[in-house]
Amino acid sequence: MNNELNGYVIYGKDSERETPLGVVSDTYDCQAISDYVPTRLKEFVVEIEDKRFYSHNGIDFKGVSRAIIENIKAGRMVQGGSTISQQLARNIIRDTSKTITRKLKETIKAIQIEKQYSKDEILNLYFNNVYFGKNIWGLRTAGLYYFGKEVEKLTQTELLYLLTILRGPNYYSKRPVITEKRYKNINRILLDRKIISKGRFQKNEKSKIIVTETQLSNFKNASIPFIANRIDDKKKTIKSSIEFKTQEFARKFVAESKYPVSIVALRKGKIVGFASSYGTDYPFISKSNVGSTLKPFLYCHLRKNGISEFEKFDAFRNNLNWEVREAGYYKSRLNLQEALFYSNNNSFLNAVGKVGFENSLNFLSDIFNKPETDFFPSSVLGATKNGISLYELALAYSNYFNCENLTDTKTECLSILNKVFYEKLGIRIENAFLKTGTTNDNKERYAVLGNADLVYAVLRNENELNDESKEGSFMNQISRSVSSMLKPNLNFVWI
CATH class of the missing domain: 3.40.710.10 (DD-peptidase/beta-lactamase superfamily)
Incomplete structure (x- = not known):
């Protein structure tokens, strides 16, 4: 079967309800792919992570300069200065070492990405490859893991939570008080910059976020013919014969x-x-x-x-x-x-x-x-x-x-x-x-x-x-x- 089903989500039955069980992957990484990323989330991430995203060619020299100044003032690393394209490059390269060589490779890769793809395509790639902690990669996988939902079913509050933990998912998932503080700070920034309305801001403030942390497994391609009842190439889903409790x-x-x-x-x-x-x-x-x-x-x-x-x-x-x-x-x-x-x-x-x-x-x-x-x-x-x-x-x-x-x-x-x-x-x-x-x-x-x-x-x-x-x-x-x-x-x- 080769790897043509990599990134497809496998569903099983939990009583009468279909439940996500995992992702098709021949590697250790759990990464579901999706052709859909909410437009509002794209607006949010540009505003929070890379304000000049639509005007730079992969490297934001103003952002880098600002980050250096802020880090010197604070006496520690408080800002990174990496663009969305650089973050995407880092996630593709899968090198997290803090070396000049890694940064150089990341910069070259970011410029190549900018030449090869449109800005909207880069955002789609970004959300399919971004790390969400605990070996979870991509927005779709994150939605399934943290909320047991496909991307299109996530509420704006849940999307905002995923944006909140983006910079350090393993760090924030263990520190609810700090996570809540960052969540409210991002919500306020989006209001001040007129990205969301006051009514939406208030709803985000009052909403209670329930994180499920659904267990997701990796299923190798070779196992799929034995468990698949129906494969939907458009939705990239596999309805399986697996029963949740037995699995x-x-x-x-x-x-x-x-x-x-x-x-x-x-x-x-x-x-x-x-x-x-x-x-x-x-x-x-x-x-x-x-x-x-x-x-x-x-x-x-x-x-x-x-x-x-x-x-x-x-x-x-x-x-x-x-x-x-x-x-x-x-x-x-x-x-x-x-x-x-x-x-x-x-x-x-x-x-x-x-x-x-x-x-x-x-x-x-x-x-x-x-x-x-x-x-x-x-x-x-x-x-x-x-x-x-x-x-x-x-x-x-x-x-x-x-x-x-x-x-x-x-x-x-x-x-x-x-x-x-x-x-x-x-x-x-x-x-x-x-x-x-x-x-x-x-x-x-x-x-x-x-x-x-x-x-x-x-x-x-x-x-x-x-x-x-x-x-x-x-x-x-x-x-x-x-x-x-x-x-x-x-x-x-x-x-």
Whole structure:
């Protein structure tokens, strides 16, 4: 998808209301773009920041001279003297060092900007690139962050607040008393210079400003095809399938984890929340072996193809003479239900061998909508040619175990996974399931869990400093966090 959607704002659902979730960006910067800047705000910023904006060519020598005199009088830096074009140049260059070299680059860039663009275009560029604190860039992003509103919905009072904090957003946002004083001072200047009426001045004075500080995330371009319901190129918005509450939960789950993790949540095959320690595209583009998380699909396939619930298989050896690692010790022979519960590899290899590997591997190919050549005998243990992404894993569970097309065999499988849920998490929820998976090198850990409505897939990556056992603190985190989101569905019970 390249970067053509950079700066588009992503919306999700919060109950029945659409809420801004973040901005498309492949960098760390959170910067939404907009073709609209209120005319009044342009008038305000010229009056406050650069009175001779329309008469200079990028450098205001009178302003610089005045600033030097005022700074000498005060004995400290009280005025900067930078024009709007210079401020724009500084924001484009992204160099805040107080050096002569930086100032020279800024000056040259400002003159180039003046030659290349009209004054109105410069103001539009300025408001799309100006810094508003906390990694927020541009007027549109600032409106979404501070007030949860698009630019055209901001009141004049809210625009005035954004103008107030422009010179030092991180400084002013922490000092409400100083901010209020500056706000009133700017309001008075605009009245004295006849930019606003006395009535508008009084309204600005009396208005109570409520700052929301809406959490905004950066969504990489590669993740957009998986979440976008509708893209509006004119408004530069993306209406997504994400649910605000679930997204906040996913973001918090990753932020509070002691080790790198990724999480995806699907409802009826649609992504409603996702996050990752490695960026929002990681759950979609990173693929690897998924261990025993494929066993529930194989269980259903084997039962459907004649393996009875009573037939037992060797739990210590397999007919392929492979040496496979087991998570624990069992009886020498297990039936398929026991094999799924204990995630025994040998039993599954032997059962698949009886039904036929080619048949079983073609079944997995259909489940994941991948070429048959991606699957080979070791796929029974979770290995595939090109790997499976966390999203693909969650989607397979969401589609296959959808409550609308459950069969007796699938219900039987989910009943076993419900026991796994209780065994590993210590929480009894009637219609919840859990299946874990560990890759052969023990570096990546998977957990897929959910209920009749919602499916989560979680991946824990290796943490060399705290790589506890096979599950350990990973299961503890899931027990504390994810299971709380799986409320019992009284309209549907598997067992």
